Amino acid sequence: MEYFGIIIGAIFVSNIVLAQFLGICPFLGVSGKVSTSVGMSGAVLFVMTLATLVTWLVYVYVLVPFGITFLQTISFILVIAALVQMVEIILKKVSPPLYQALGIFLPLITTNCAVLGVALLTQSKNYDLLQAMVFAIANAIGFGLAMILFSGLREHLNLMMVPKGMRGVPIALVTAGILAMAFMGFAGMV
């Protein structure tokens, strides 16, 4: 039940993109087509889970024993940057098809604030390792859900008669606002 609460909370109630505003850059940047959104969501799921695992271990076994928790921002971003590089190199060697699918999204993920955001949120909520993993995966799914829904909407928007001044980013933002309003309907569920 506890894990169920974390999952529903992360995916719907406080959706990482639409309620917490993390990962807005890829949300607006690569949501033009459903297929690219699926690729990006896959890459985020992969990196976010790994990054949360590693940063949790670094925090509990390195930063806390040495009493240097104020270095959390620096160490987390370094861990994430190194991890993304490593994942890229390993994927290239081990699974070329997966690299083909996710490759172009990986460098973008280092500066995706959703990954660092989830790592930091996990610490502020004092989750244990299993809870942290569930939280990371649920957030990645929430990111994917928002991203894929939004890219579906944008594909339709391209066919609509939008007033000239509102074309492109402005109408996309207003659409995202309405989508966020829909997600507000989940408030109070958990």
Added chain:
Amino acid sequence: MNQWQNFTKGFIKENAVFVLLLGLCPTLAVTSSAINGLGMGLATTFVLVASNMVVTSVKSFIPDKVRIPSFIVIIASFVTIVELVMQAYTPTLFDTLGIFIPLIVVNCLVLGRAEGFASKQSFLSSMIDGLGMGLGFTFALTLLGSVREMLGNGSIFDVKFATGDAILIFILQPGAFIVLGYLIALINKLRKTT
């Protein structure tokens, strides 16, 4: 380009939020009131100016291949300074901005200026560029925060000017997206006519 143009380009012509669409996460998340927007903007400006100054000073010592990680470490150091200073002197603001203070590290604006400008230009230009872009970012956040606070709470900088029910949705999450969408459309219009 003279230094004055270098300074003023961040406000409208190359505004980080309205034109370049960089750093949108904190822009949307913390602007539920004008004062929050101002605080976030100034914190980012400090990091931007300081990291631009350091990056431009050390640019000749850093090998090209490890350029980006080095920039990230420089930026992260300044973010940690801001974090500790804000925690000590403005604890309420620190609590409201919460996770978005450490997230200045991954603000694409800061890394973008370090990589795109400071790593190529002189010390003085980089400093002025950081200051101009940072204050432009602050301007955008304060404007967005003011509009949302006026519509959603009937006040500006915590000074109440209207009584009765305000349109609460504007200080909730959907309002952030909608107000920013209309502001971008407006700024686009203004840029075309001037």
